[in-house]
Amino acid sequence: MKKKLAIVLSLALSVGIVFAGCSKKSDTSKDASKDNGKIVCIGSSTLAPVISKAGDSLKDKTIKVSVSSGGSGAGVKAAIEKTANFGLVSREVSGEEKGKMKNYKEIKLGFDALTVSVNPKNEILKDKESLTKEEIQKIFSGEAKYWSDVDSKLPKEKIVLVVRDAGGGAAKVFKKAVMGDKKVSKDAIQAPSMGALTQKIIDNKNAIGYASVGLVKQNEGKLIPMAVDGIKPTRENILNKKYKISRPLLVVKDGDLNDKEKTFVDFLKSDKGLKIVDDSGFISNK
Known part of the structure; x- marks a missing residue:
């Protein structure tokens, strides 16, 4: 009887450990900004190649930049839901969209x-x-x-x-x-x-x-x-805005930047980062 009880307790303990591990993984996957080893960027298919080139050009090899497109709407959604470190947006972000973010941050890289x-x-x-x-x-x-x-x-x-x-x-x-x-x-x-x-x-x-x-x-x-x-x-x-069909190129986020995000943003705003914008055919925010 004691032997059977020991087996049951052992199984229960093992199941508890498995569920505890799964729960922990689920919690951390909700907020991409908690993963300090990688910077995830989602959004504008126009801006995505620029951000990808910037990531490849970083001297700090401890920072890995992952970029995927899906449109500016996906970029705003990723910023609101915090499924990415940054949303990539090639249009103005509406007041309603900004209102869904408690601590809205916007980095303007230039114009298209x-x-x-x-x-x-x-x-x-x-x-x-x-x-x-x-x-x-x-x-x-x-x-x-x-x-x-x-x-x-x-x-x-x-x-x-x-x-x-x-x-x-x-x-x-x-x-x-x-x-x-x-x-x-x-x-x-x-x-x-x-x-x-x-x-x-x-x-x-x-x-x-x-x-x-x-x-x-x-x-x-x-x-x-x-x-x-x-x-x-x-x-x-x-x-000079004579040509009316123009739009901004934005990197957006809800919340303060962690150290790795700040390093990446500083590079994007540097002369080397803005040169990538210009070299891609756009107009950098110099």
Whole structure:
């Protein structure tokens, strides 16, 4: 009897140890900022490659930077829920979103602009360098279904619209700056990342989309940015806000920075860090 009791107690104790271990693992996995060995960054597909390069360039090899994209919405969500050390956001963070974070921190690395770009083989480039806001609305709403609907000189070839999915910051920026109350056509191809959007324009001569200025510079000659109301998306026009379709590049967090996070942020804001922003085709916050 004593032997049976000893076995039962031993089993109970073992089960208790297993559950205690599982509980501890679950608690620490909820808050990424508690893992001081790694800095996890989630969000904007536009900003993700910049942050990844910065992580690779760090001299402090005790800091490991993990980056995954998913859109600016995912970046804000990660910051609110603290599933990452930092959220990557390529749009303004709304007051409502900030209100969900008790100790909101925002690091502005620079600016991007959304260019209205077409394939270099698109015949619109023979006669036009610029589109008006009204023409862009007509194209992206689906009111103009063929290029001949934009200009009677153009062939009656179907316009291929490429936009970011709703989770991307670009979709919100474009709606606010260009579309207003008009909705983007349901026929538009929704790209899961800015890289995918850019590639769609490169691959199809009848495509048009709002490609990031950084991606346009990285793929120079493979797609052509058009002026909007006569204003080209140059560095000067973006900085002085003459070019209206621009957006900030942000790293956000809820809470104070730990030592490793501060080291990483200091590098991002340094001349070397900001050079990575500029070298990627964006405009750093110098």
